[in-house]
Amino acid sequence: MALTKPRLFRKGYKFYDSQPEMYFLVSGRVRLMALAPDGSEKTLWYLGDGSCFNETPMFMEDEKHMAFGQNEVRFFHECAEDCYICTFTRDDVYRLGMEKPELFYNLCKSYSVKVTLLSRNSVSLSIESQLTRICKFLASRIVPGSNPLCAKRDISYRDMADLLGMHRITLYKVMRQAQSRGLFSFDKNSDEIFILRQDEFYREARM
Known part of the structure; x- marks a missing residue:
């Protein structure tokens, strides 16, 4: 072009x-x-x-x-x-x-x-829960062939929060709640998020 x-x-x-x-x-x-x-x-x-x-x-x-x-x-x-x-x-x-x-x-x-x-x-x-939005975002960034299943965050948490329509503190809170129930695991200093319960994760992401 x-x-x-x-x-x-x-x-x-x-x-x-x-x-x-x-x-x-x-x-x-x-x-x-x-x-x-x-x-x-x-x-x-x-x-x-x-x-x-x-x-x-x-x-x-x-x-x-x-x-x-x-x-x-x-x-x-x-x-x-x-x-x-x-x-x-x-x-x-x-x-x-x-x-x-x-x-x-x-x-x-x-x-x-x-x-x-x-x-x-x-x-x-407008209509989806905060966790659903987070899971959709992560599902679109799954690393092909990763085992355990891993999503790679390619933007800052601040920009991620903006894209998902929530405050950065709220984003951390929802992600920590999901981590505490074993849905996925992450370290805020790393760009990798490991998906621990795949079936539940994809259901939450509506995929």
């Missing part, structure tokens, strides 16, 4: 959704953030290699629709590590759609998948 040369963006670089550009993540990891009017930030999602982001401005022809009031939540993407990223202007995207319609179709599919996943996450935060 690269019509432009990938550029290195350092960890911490921010891409605001008011910028009329789309980005393609060649390598690295980017997170979607929400910025509240009081200045607090919350991690909503992580994107990996081969992901597009900031697509919305490409389909907003009227710039005033992208304007935000002082008391509204803003969204931006931030490099969670050093990343190589291709940048596309609105003209680039239009030309891409005209010259390579199959790639434009794939872009639409990618966008629809992202919307679906974010919608499911929103529903999960």
